[in-house]
Amino acid sequence: MLSKLRGKMLEKAKRAAKRALLHKSMYELTAHDVRQARLYIAHCWERLERYHPKDDETLLGLPNPYLVPTFEKEHSFDFNEMYYWDSYFMAQGIMDAKHKKLVMGILENLVYMQKRYKIIPNASRTYLMGRSQPPFLSSFIFDVYDRYRLKQNWLAENIAIAEEEYNTVWTGTTKPNERNVYRGLSRYYDINYLHDLAEAESGWDMTPRFGRKALNFLPVDLNALLYKYETDFARAAALMGDEEAVRTWQRLAKRRKETMNELMWSPSRNFYFDYNYVKEKRGAVTSLAGFYPMWAGMVDEWQAQQLVAALRRFEHKGGLSTTDQQLNNRVPGGLPGVIPTQWAYPNGWAPLHFIVIQGLERYGYHEDARRIALKWLTTNLDWFNKNGVFLEKYNAVNPGKPPAKGVYPSQTGFGWTNSVFEYLCQKYIDD
Numbered sequence: 001m002l003s004k005l006r007g008k009m010l011e012k013a014k015r016a017a018k019r020a021l022l023h024k025s026m027y028e029l030t031a032h033d034v035r036q037a038r039l040y041i042a043h044c045w046e047r048l049e050r051y052h053p054k055d056d057e058t059l060l061g062l063p064n065p066y067l068v069p070t071f072e073k074e075h076s077f078d079f080n081e082m083y084y085w086d087s088y089f090m091a092q093g094i095m096d097a098k099h100k101k102l103v104m105g106i107l108e109n110l111v112y113m114q115k116r117y118k119i120i121p122n123a124s125r126t127y128l129m130g131r132s133q134p135p136f137l138s139s140f141i142f143d144v145y146d147r148y149r150l151k152q153n154w155l156a157e158n159i160a161i162a163e164e165e166y167n168t169v170w171t172g173t174t175k176p177n178e179r180n181v182y183r184g185l186s187r188y189y190d191i192n193y194l195h196d197l198a199e200a201e202s203g204w205d206m207t208p209r210f211g212r213k214a215l216n217f218l219p220v221d222l223n224a225l226l227y228k229y230e231t232d233f234a235r236a237a238a239l240m241g242d243e244e245a246v247r248t249w250q251r252l253a254k255r256r257k258e259t260m261n262e263l264m265w266s267p268s269r270n271f272y273f274d275y276n277y278v279k280e281k282r283g284a285v286t287s288l289a290g291f292y293p294m295w296a297g298m299v300d301e302w303q304a305q306q307l308v309a310a311l312r313r314f315e316h317k318g319g320l321s322t323t324d325q326q327l328n329n330r331v332p333g334g335l336p337g338v339i340p341t342q343w344a345y346p347n348g349w350a351p352l353h354f355i356v357i358q359g360l361e362r363y364g365y366h367e368d369a370r371r372i373a374l375k376w377l378t379t380n381l382d383w384f385n386k387n388g389v390f391l392e393k394y395n396a397v398n399p400g401k402p403p404a405k406g407v408y409p410s411q412t413g414f415g416w417t418n419s420v421f422e423y424l425c426q427k428y429i430d431d
Helices: 004-027 033-048 085-092 100-117 137-147 152-170 195-201 220-240 243-264 288-296 301-315 350-362 364-389 415-430
Strands: 181-184 328-333 338-339 348-349 393-395
Touching: 004 220, 033 364, 033 415, 085 100, 085 137, 085 350, 085 415, 100 137, 100 152, 137 152, 137 220, 152 220, 220 243, 220 288, 288 301, 288 350, 301 350, 301 364, 348 350, 350 364, 350 415, 364 393, 364 415
Parallel strands: none
Antiparallel strands: 328 338, 348 393
16 A cells, blocks of 8 residues: 555656656746847837927926837837836836936936826826826835945935825825725726726726726735835835834734735635725636735735645746636627727736746745746747747737737837846846
């Protein structure tokens, strides 16, 4: 009996070794493999850089050069404005000495808009000021502070603006910032009080997460980002020696964490879900937004284990799909017909891979992080080698096929894809 059991264990080990070897042969990449793609990316930044110091019709003037998501000559869908969360992810792969002035200038532009308009708009257009985008300002500030070893007076000045954004925009309770609506948690919003525009603030336009009722939901990603703000503020206060402020921010973070765990963590499915506060029930869509709490450092070790186990719901040949299964890839429209949801299965997105990979690394799941990073790099690289471009998003399930379309034309270029590709090359190939 014992020998039979040992035989089964040996066969299981052999199969596991075979799978590991297959994975290594499929996804291992060398510096030579990615060289041409990285050269392409390095030459892209000049093409994506803009400088508009003065207001020009609907385009807001900004004091420093910045990056736009993409640029294609003679393309009808053009970008000249600076986007909030795109800018954060575009900075990740170029946070080096060569690009220091550009990176710091992009951050200064975000701070400038918060100072001038009392909101960091969706993008630097007058008609996009009714909403923002997922808030990464405190993370951006600390990334720059740590990478470039800046002085504390710089940190204090910039964190004060992030605190203003947190208090005015993200925890506001009345119009034009009616976001903090239920038990201290916040929602995505738009001044026009339209669900679809609130969904645009989430950056996930469009997604099945909210069922076209975004104003009714407390999103797990947004509130994890606000938890990150609170812990960042506590860290900054500790560096400044303000113990009272440290305790205040730690208390707020603890309360948000407890409320999120109560409302958003499903004890039966061991995963985080958006919360419909109008119906007082969790949403039904399992999405990569559930990994934001791991990225923000607010989960315990047991929850981290459950989130790692949940990767199998999203992981495919080409990386991670945005939702866990093939939902109907369209949601009902306000007018006759339907709206396509590009932030859903089978599509994979660079910023979501970045969040998941960093979350896994934070909790010590280095091999899982590396495996997913190499899958994503391979998907990006294979498309580049075949077509000579990077994409805004990819088909993570069938990476040789185009991604599912969204409400606007599919983009090539593409700023955050390029930068996350470079970031992952630096981390998993150069090192």
